[in-house]
Amino acid sequence: MRLEDSGNGREVSTAHPPIDPNRPSAARIYDAYLGGTHNFDADRVVAARAVELLPETPQIARANRAFLRRAVRYATGRGIRQFLDLGxxxxxxxxxxxxxxxxxPDARVVYVDLDPTAVLYGRHLLGEDPRTAVVHGDLQHPAAILAEPEVRNLLDLTRPVAVLMVAVLHFLPDGPAMDSALAAYRDAAAPGSVLAVSHLTSSGDPAQMERVTDLYNRAGTPLVPRDAAQVARFFEGWRLVEPGLVFGPQWRPDGEPVSEPARYLTLAGVGER
Ligand SMILES: C[S@@+](CC[C@H](N)C(=O)[O-])C[C@H]1O[C@@H](n2cnc3c(N)ncnc32)[C@H](O)[C@@H]1O
Known part of the structure; x- marks a missing residue:
């Protein structure tokens, strides 16, 4: 893993929680799918097994990033200039x-992640950019996240914000913590705000999804794929914009529609308040 100074004279922040290289992490496994270098052997073993089980895994990860980009452009096009990227x-x-x-250029972004590698490298990359910050936190604790000085300094929650929960909610179990967190972010978001969600689903190919879920569960990073009705519930209090909740590549594609979008095992949608 390379986290050394990139030669731009900035020092790597040391204010980060400890990193355990022997324990696979969802963030680093995903980094491996995307061809990143911020992963360890323990992560690469899981990533390689996932690709064996489901050779399209790297494409699925890239398609998810493409949805994220389209959702961010959509929000920016609506005049939103502040983003809370959870997970x-x-x-x-x-x-x-x-x-x-x-x-x-004036858009401000607060990145939030539970994973110390994501926080450390995020801070390293962003350095002193006054328009961005990286917060270490669990999105299931919205009061703590929203009270973070970086969040309060960078985001004005009396104005519309884009709340991004992209490929993260499937790491959270159902329950009151998840429900109240979703409600808290919704209630904190001013009218005109946007919520973007993508989520692994068993709706497309249940047998494939079950094999991947089993792999993640055994690796200690439990996955909870959900069906469309369950994912739609995350938009309670938001109006889903066209085309609604669809397989990721079907959400306002930039280019030609992909064939067999269900193969991407991911549902995606954007809601507005
Ligand atoms: C698959 S990655 C997705 C990254 C990015 N959102 C994307 O779509 O490209 C999921 C991320 O969610 C983070 N995560 C999982 N549970 C979380 C939680 N409760 N709070 C904050 N981050 C969490 C993981 O550490 C990981 O970095």
Missing amino acids: SGIPTEHNVHEVAQELA
């Missing part, structure tokens, strides 16, 4: 601030 992952290509600031 943001290890920075890779086309990060939220890069996509948003291409259209709106």
Whole structure:
């Protein structure tokens, strides 16, 4: 794993929780799918097994990032200039601030992740950019996240915000913590705000999804795929914009529609308040 200074003179932040290289992490496994370098052997073993079980896994990860980009462009096009990216992952290509600031240089982004590698590398990459911050936290604790100084300094929640929960909710079990977190972010978001969600689903190919779920569960990073009705519930209090909740590649595609979108095992949607 390379986390050394990139030669731009900035120092790597040391204010991060400890990283356990022997325990696979969802963030680092995903980084491996995307061809990143911020992963260890323990992560690569799980990633390689996932690809054996489901050779399209790297494409699925890339298609998910493409949905994220389209959702960010959509929000920016609606005039939104602030983004709360919950479960943001290890920075890779086309990060939220890069996509948003291409259209709106004044866009501000707070990245939040539970994973220390994502936090450490995110801080390293972003350095002193006053328009972005990386917060270490569990999205299931919205009061703590929303009270973080970086969130309060960068985001004005009296104005519309884009709340992004992309490829993260399937790591959370059903229950009151999840329900109240979703309600808290919704209630904190001013009218005109946007919620973007993508989520692994067993609706497309249940047998494939079950094999991948089993792998993640055994690796200690439990997965909870959900069907369309269960994912639609996350949009309670939001109006789903066209085309609604669909397989990821079907959400306002940039180019030609893909064949067999169900193969991507991911549902995606954007809601507005
Ligand atoms: C598959 S990655 C998705 C990254 C990015 N959102 C994307 O779609 O490209 C899922 C991320 O969610 C993070 N995560 C999982 N549970 C979380 C929680 N309760 N709070 C915050 N982040 C969480 C993981 O550490 C990981 O970085």
